[in-house]
């Protein structure tokens with residue numbers, strides 16, 4: 001999916017919501033545990049309940065890998081289900097990969113060749129040759145961690161060099177030598193507020209993947225005020241704030257309601273550019 005298609009989907013659905021499929025066997029409704037594949041059953045119900053309200057899904061690999069082979073099968077089935085039934089959805093494998101070149105190439109093969117997923121999150125720490133193997137696949141996206149939503153973002157990302165440049169700014173500048181806004185997005189946490197202003201000075205046109213609204217308390221208003229550009233430029237993720245609002249048999253309906261609330265706020269914000 002290219003940048004223009006993404007924007008078309010945002011306009012059509014009046015939404016830039018990404019539903020995070022961080023599916024934890026310990027948190028899903030008890031009645032699903034009777035199912036042969038409880039994780040997939042949960043995901044399928046959440047996807048069917050929210051697909052018209054969002055433009056992307058982001059399964060986080062940690063939740064699947066923690067269950068071994070069963071988890072990996074649930075992950076694959078979830079991806080295939082979305083692709084078959086909702087082909088307009090942008091799929092993000094949240095894997096935060098990155099290693100020496102030949103190893104990164106294997107990660108890239110996993111997500112782009114084997115599973116044909118649209119994008120993967122990548123950590124920039126090991127530099128150019130750890131990221132570029134992900135960029136050899138036509139039409140696929142790298143989503144590079146820039147300024148994350150967690151407290152630990154202060155430990156490295158927000159530290160300054162002798163010239164006053166912060167590490168996340170260096171990541172944004174340097175990585176633009178590797179790929180354009182048509183192949184690369186950046187992760188910026190919703191909790192980072194006004195930092196979006198500084199980020200937009202360096203990457204005015206890129207899409208940003210923004211996790212941290214909902215359970216982590218980031219403000220959608222602030223993200224939009226400082227981060228939205230003329231083609232929206234934002235994919236805002238919420239995981240726990242949508243998928244775990246109810247633990248009864250009505251969990252999918254409740255997830256839909258939560259997604260509807262966020263989508264309505266997004267439709268309001270989009271009025272500024274549409």
Ligand SMILES: O=C(O)c1cc(=O)[nH]c(=O)n1[C@@H]1O[C@H](COP(=O)(O)O)[C@@H](O)[C@H]1O
Pocket residue numbers: 020022060094121147148149150187188189211212213214215216237238239240241
């Ligand atoms: O790359 C990410 O998606 C990510 C980056 C970041 O800075 N912060 C962050 O929370 N995430 C992920 O986004 C999701 C947030 O989940 P909730 O806090 O439940 O909405 C989780 O899958 C996190 O791993």
